[in-house]
Amino acid sequence: MKLWILRHGEAVPHGSGPDSERALTDHGREEVLRSAVELLGQPITAIYASPYLRAQQTAEIVRDVLNFAPEIRTVDWLTPDNRPQAVAEQLVSVDGALLVSHNPLVGTLLGYLQHGHVQEPENVKTAGLAELEGDELLVGAMKLNGIKHP
Secondary structure (H helix, E strand, C coil): CEEEEEECCCECCCCCCCHHHCCECHHHHHHHHHHHHCCCCCCCCEEEECCCHHHHHHHHHHHHHHCCCCCCEECHHHCCCCCHHHHHHHCCCCCCEEEEECCCHHHHHHHHHHHCCCCCCCCCCCCCEEEEECCCCCCCCCEEEEEECC
């Protein structure tokens, strides 16, 4: 089983509007393009993304680069402050998926899938792309093949 987790690209700073409406900057779009190229040729079966604007924009850029026909699956369980345990429950029958989300969830989810707890989160910069694999999705038993930062 393989799983990719991508943090959204750089977004505009917090302002007067809601966090969920922060858009990617031009630099953020460039970061995502560089990360998306890393996914060319990979057996992606689905793209799941947070409903937040910057994650949706990130997922669309990846979808365009990969010429990926299926629609992006927008899910509430990939929002920034969700619990990694809740995300893992959603991934039981998912193989080959790309998850597009935010910190702190990205870092804690990577730690949780590798170690079985959230005390060792991974440091993932904007547009950082992580690849995990294992015989099946077992919390604490997934192997992190690496994190690539643009």
